[in-house]
Amino acid sequence: RGLPNDVFFQVGILTTVGVTARNAILLVEFARTLEEQGMKLIEATKEAARVRLRPILMTSVAFGMGVLPLAFASGAGATTRIAIGTAVLGGMISATILATFFIPLFYVVVRRITDFLSGSRDQDASAAAAPGRADGGEADDR
Numbered sequence: 001r002g003l004p005n006d007v008f009f010q011v012g013i014l015t016t017v018g019v020t021a022r023n024a025i026l027l028v029e030f031a032r033t034l035e036e037q038g039m040k041l042i043e044a045t046k047e048a049a050r051v052r053l054r055p056i057l058m059t060s061v062a063f064g065m066g067v068l069p070l071a072f073a074s075g076a077g078a079t080t081r082i083a084i085g086t087a088v089l090g091g092m093i094s095a096t097i098l099a100t101f102f103i104p105l106f107y108v109v110v111r112r113i114t115d116f117l118s119g120s121r122d123q124d125a126s127a128a129a130a131p132g133r134a135d136g137g138e139a140d141d142r
Contacts, residue, residue, distance in 0.1 A: 006083060008080045008083040008084050008087075009083045009084070009086075009087045010087075011084060011087075012083065012084040012085070012086070012087025012088045012091065013087050013091060015084075015087075015088055015091075016087065016088055016091030016092055016095055017091075019059065019060070019063055019092065019095075020091075020092075020095040020096075020099055022059075023052075023056045023059065023060070023099060023103075024099060024103045026052060026055070026056075027048050027049060027052045027056070027103055027104065027107070028048075028103070028107050030048040030051060030052055031044045031045045031047075031048035031049075031104075031107060032044075034047055034048060041108060041111055041112070042108065045104045045107055045108050046104070048104070049100075049103075049104040053100065056096065056099070056100070057096065060092050060093075060095070060096040063088070063092055064088070064089050064092045064093065067084070067085045067088045067089050067092075068085070068089065069081075069085070070082065070084050070085025070088070070089075071085030071086050071088075071089045072085070073085065
């Protein structure tokens with residue numbers, strides 16, 4: 001649409017980032033709750049994505065439809081309304097499509113990395129606490 005990257009466009013992008021972050025936080029929290037209930041990482045993430053898909057889509061569609069009048073505004077001050085509406089509408093469409101696939105993927109990847117790093121730190125700490133044995137037990141000095 002040839003819109004400038006002005007303050008109105010940036011406010012629209014910021015709003016889109018906020019709504020997308022909210023959706024991601026809800027999905028991740030649901031997955032963590034399922035993990036705490038005993039589900040494995042992949043199953044919990046799949047279930048969270050499945051259960052949260054409808055609310056995420058409903059929020060995104062309602063928010064996008066709410067800014068349609070801004071994106072197609074006319075009259076006095078229409079340029080600023082078009083900038084905000086276009087940024088939010090385009091951002092919500094792309095963020096909803098991308099977030100549906102990538103938020104669960106990123107959650108699994110980050111959880112595996114943090115589990116790996118925290119697991120290696122725990123093993124290093126137990127080995128440092130008891131220099132006699134690598135498993136953290138007492139050394140046999142006989």
